[in-house]
Amino acid sequence: xxxxxxxxxxxxxxxxxxxxxxxxxxxxxxxxxxxxxxxxxxxxxxxxxxxxxxxxxxxxxxxxxxxxxxxxxxxxxxxxxxxxxxxxxxxxxxxxxxxxxxxxxxxxxxxxxxxxxxxxxxxxxxxxxxxxxxxxxxxxxxxxxxxxxxxxxxxxxxxxxxxxxxxxxxxxxxxxxxxxxxxxxxxxxxxxxxxxxxxxxxxxxxxxxxxxxxxxxxxxxxxxxxxxxxxxxxxxxxxxxxxxxxxxxxxxxxxxxxxxxxxxxxxxxxxxxxxxxxxxxxxxxxxxxxxxxxxxxxxxxxxxxxxxxxxxxxxxxxxxxxxxxxxxxxxxxxxxxxxxxxxxxxxxxxxxxxxxxxxxxxxxxxxxxxxxxxxxxxxxxxxxxxxxxxxxxxxxxxxxxxxxxxxxxxxxxxxxxxxxxxxxxxxxxxxxxxxxxxxxxxxxxxxxxxxxxxxxxxxxxxxxxxxxxxxxxxxxxxxxxxxxxxxxxxxxxxxxxxxxxxxxxxxxxxxxxx
Amino acid sequence: xxxxxxxxxxxxxxxxxxxxxxxxxxxxxxxxxxxxxxxxxxxxxxxxxxxxxxxxxxxxxxxxxxxxxxxxxxxxxxxxxxxxxxxxxxxxxxxxxxxxxxxxxxxxxxxxxxxxxxxxxxxxxxxxxxxxxxxxxxxxxxxxxxxxxxxxxxxxxxxxxxxxxxxxxxxxxxxxxxxxxxxxxxxxxxxxxxxxxxxxxxxxxxxxxxxxxxxxxxxxxxxxxxxxxxxxxxxxxxxxxxxxxxxxxxxxxxxxxxxxxxxxxxxxxxxxxxxxxxxxxxxxxxxxxxxxxxxxxxxxxxxxxxxxxxxxxxxxxxxxxxx
Numbered sequence: 022x023x024x025x026x027x028x029x030x031x032x033x034x035x036x037x038x039x040x041x042x043x044x045x046x047x048x049x050x051x052x053x054x055x056x057x058x059x060x061x062x063x064x065x066x067x068x069x070x071x072x073x074x075x076x077x078x079x080x081x082x083x084x085x086x087x088x089x090x091x092x093x094x095x096x097x098x099x100x101x102x103x104x105x106x107x108x109x110x111x112x113x114x115x116x117x118x119x120x121x122x123x124x125x126x127x128x129x130x131x132x133x134x135x136x137x138x139x140x141x142x143x144x145x146x147x148x149x150x151x152x153x154x155x156x157x158x159x160x161x162x163x164x165x166x167x168x169x170x171x172x173x174x175x176x177x178x179x180x181x182x183x184x185x186x187x188x189x190x191x192x193x194x195x196x197x198x199x200x201x202x203x204x205x206x207x208x209x210x211x212x213x214x215x216x217x218x219x220x221x222x223x224x225x226x227x228x229x230x231x232x233x234x235x236x237x238x239x240x241x242x243x244x245x246x247x248x249x250x251x252x253x254x255x256x257x258x259x260x261x262x263x264x265x266x267x268x269x270x271x272x273x274x275x276x277x278x279x280x281x282x283x284x285x286x287x288x289x290x291x292x293x294x295x296x297x298x299x300x301x302x303x304x305x306x307x308x309x310x311x312x313x314x315x316x317x318x319x320x321x322x323x324x325x326x327x328x329x330x331x332x333x334x335x336x337x338x339x340x341x342x343x344x345x346x347x348x349x350x351x352x353x354x355x356x357x358x359x360x361x362x363x364x365x366x367x368x369x370x371x372x373x374x375x376x377x378x379x380x381x382x383x384x385x386x387x388x389x390x391x392x393x394x395x396x397x398x399x400x401x402x403x404x405x406x407x408x409x410x411x412x413x414x415x416x417x418x419x420x421x422x423x424x425x426x427x428x429x430x431x432x433x434x435x436x437x438x439x440x441x442x443x444x445x446x447x448x449x450x451x452x453x454x455x456x457x458x459x460x461x462x463x464x465x466x467x468x469x470x471x472x473x474x475x476x477x478x479x480x481x482x483x484x485x486x487x488x489x490x491x492x493x494x495x496x497x498x499x500x501x502x503x504x505x506x507x508x509x510x511x512x513x514x515x516x517x518x519x520x521x522x523x524x525x526x527x528x529x530x531x532x533x534x535x
Numbered sequence: 536x537x538x539x540x541x542x543x544x545x546x547x548x549x550x551x552x553x554x555x556x557x558x559x560x561x562x563x564x565x566x567x568x569x570x571x572x573x574x575x576x577x578x579x580x581x582x583x584x585x586x587x588x589x590x591x592x593x594x595x596x597x598x599x600x601x602x603x604x605x606x607x608x609x610x611x612x613x614x615x616x617x618x619x620x621x622x623x624x625x626x627x628x629x630x631x632x633x634x635x636x637x638x639x640x641x642x643x644x645x646x647x648x649x650x651x652x653x654x655x656x657x658x659x660x661x662x663x664x665x666x667x668x669x670x671x672x673x674x675x676x677x678x679x680x681x682x683x684x685x686x687x688x689x690x691x692x693x694x695x696x697x698x699x700x701x702x703x704x705x706x707x708x709x710x711x712x713x714x715x716x717x718x719x720x721x722x723x724x725x726x727x728x729x730x731x732x733x734x735x736x737x738x739x740x741x742x743x744x745x746x747x748x749x750x751x752x753x754x755x756x757x758x759x760x761x762x763x764x765x766x767x768x769x770x771x772x773x774x775x776x777x778x779x780x781x782x783x784x785x786x787x788x789x790x791x792x793x794x795x796x797x798x799x800x801x802x803x804x805x806x807x808x809x810x811x812x813x814x815x816x817x818x819x820x821x822x823x824x825x826x827x828x829x830x831x832x833x834x835x836x837x838x839x840x841x842x843x844x845x846x847x848x849x850x851x852x853x854x855x856x857x858x
Binding site for chain 2: 337339361362365371373375378379380381382383384385389393394396397400404405406408448
């Protein structure tokens with residue numbers, strides 16, 4: 022055990038690289054007994070990666086960890102659990118059709134083996150009941166099927182599981198990692214969850230990641246702030262206010278050249294409206310209305326889960342999408358049924374967030390991916406693809422977008438992220454579009470390819486293509502957009518023009534987002 | 536990893552053709568050594584006649600497998616069309632031309648039912664076609680009254696066993712002609728491309744404007760029609776409709792598709808490659824016969840060799856789990 026006043030967990034000089042790209046670097050982090058700490062930061066700042074290193078899901082590339090005074094080097098999550106670290110996952114990691122006690126001891130059943138290979142379920146239930154009672158969760162019956170409990174109770178079951186397993190592996194004081202536990206629940210459930218965490222803190226330490234900054238202020242004793250993969254601030258309770266957390270989180274320098282701001286087109290009332298969304302509602306999107314004019318880049322920002330992605334889905338008809346209200350493209354209303362097809366027919370292109378499953382088809386060639394939305398343009402005889410035309414089309418776009426590939430016949434899976442994204446763009450350009458809906462178009466794209474994609478967007482708008490840009494990257498949102506809408510909890514809460522000479526700051530936009 | 540294994544991994548697509556081809560050569564050499572009549576013209580034409588039915592069924596089912604779906608009802612569609620044809624010829628007095636049209640139509644209808652279950656009722660193809668396999672099989676036994684249906688029709692016999700060109704059996708000609716068209720459609724048409732796109736990435740295909748539902752529907756109908764034509768040739772050859780006569784074709788066709796190099800997960804391979812798998816299976820069955828192996832032992836050996844061949848040729852690089 023560690024001496025009083027010493028941290029029970031230490032991380033020193035931790036760094037993580039994925040395929041040569043450094044995601045986090047030089048992270049020193051301590052957790053003390055009975056403490057609730059938070060790790061704040063923008064998307065991509067490295068907070069999830071840090072959490073996953075503590076949980077054994079990622080091995081640190083460099084650096085060391087210590088737990089209860091001993092070296093700690095888990096290689097998988099079960100190692101971490103055995104040593105007393107548990108994680109409460111955002112998408113719950115409980116099997117809904119198993120009973121509560123079965124979930125508690127899932128994959129540890131062999132410790133309950135009885136003669137003849139049978140499992141001593143009686144002892145499992147007994148242990149589960151005792152722990153639930155101790156944690157003040159007596160209302161949960163370990164024999165009931167997990168899926169029959171409400172989301173909030175299932176969250177409690179996950180936290181309880183951490184205590185049950187810690188005790189089982191004879192760890193006195195477990196560390197529980199909470200990865201965005203409040204992302205999918207309402208205010209009432211959040212209050213219940215926080216009450217429980219406060220109650221449990223005399224028996225465990227907690228690490229919290231959340232998108233709602235106010236929650237750090239309410240719950241945490243100490244807060245680490247990360248930016249671009251590094252720790253930039255450490256704040257103690259009473260020291261942190263939401264505004265100070267923001268300041269530490271953002272404040273990167275924006276390079277105007279990078280976003281080609283000088284070529285941003287001026288948009289006036291004279292430019293025709295290409296996309297008109299009126300009173301869009303459904304799911305948790307509420308009453309969203311806006312117009313998008315020819316050649317304009319309209320940026321849609323907000324935290325993850327604010328509803329901005331649902332708005333994009335409604336425009337392109339990618340189910341499920343909010344069904345209320347209307348979406349008009351060039352004056353024509355898109356129908357509810359078959360909206361996907363109608364949207365494509367109205368010359369709308371969609372570059373989705375998940376490039377590898379939604380954007381392109383990795384096992385098909387560059388040529389086949391390029392022609393996928395424009396097959397009619399490469400047919401010779403009706404219904405028969407002309408190999409020559411398809412190759413020519415692919416060559417044209419490889420050249421135009423500077424796609425780095427060995428040729429049209431190379432499979433897309435062998436291209437880098439940035440070049441894959443260029444192929445997704447090429448697919449729509451080959452078809453010819455008036456409106457492009459881009460959902461995080463530079464996610465997982467290297468810096469050089471990012472700049473090329475930005476330049477391409479400027480060229481397209483110069484030709485009169487309109488762009489609806491949804492992005493989690495604030496600098497990109499500010500740098501590229503003519504106008505920015507910020508969404509929060511399904512509603513548009515702010516509209517801010519962003520002409521090149523008067524771009525808003527990150528701090529200004531974050532103020533609307535949280 | 537051994538040198539061979541790493542070479543194999545680096546040249547997957549080449550190996551996908553070479554391994555079954557080498558296997559085929561090996562079989563031919565072994566059977567020729569066992570009986571020198573194996574490579575005689577008589578036996579080669581006999582082999583063509585025997586493999587024509589499997590070629591049609593396997594070709595049809597390749598369309599479905601390319602989408603990452605499966606059609607388990609193929610064998611029972613063959614049986615249903617064979618028995619219906621025999622009944623129509625014996626009892627209703629239809630001409631050969633009429634039964635060919637009706638047979639193809641029954642096959643199309645069966646495929647349409649599969650398609651509707653998958654596209655509109657949203658039942659996974661494995662479950663949907665497993666059920667229709669039982670239903671179609673039940674219907675054929677029922678309409679035949681459980682008995683064999685024998686007929687006499689010279690035109691039908693000509694259709695399967697006649698020789699239009701030189702000594703080549705007609706059934707082989709039909710099957711090769713249809714296979715050639717199907718291979719072209721699979722490799723070069725918009726429909727064929729849609730199959731690959733759906734098999735390799737159905738969400739991306741849908742977002743790109745590929746009509747996923749229509750493509751699925753057509754693929755199952757094509758599979759049904761080709762099974763119908765296979766059923767016609769089968770019954771024309773024997774002049775007798777028998778319950779369960781098409782059952783063996785299910786495993787043989789899927790095995791032929793996989794040996795040819797089409798991934799069960801969809802999106803890779805091709806209709807044109809299926810003929811290689813068909814040849815391996817047909818040569819095996821024919822060779823065992825020529826070599827004088829006891830018929831019951833033949834069944835066991837065929838099953839064993841199919842599983843060995845599939846084990847060697849199945850492309851597992853695309854399977855996250857083997858299940």
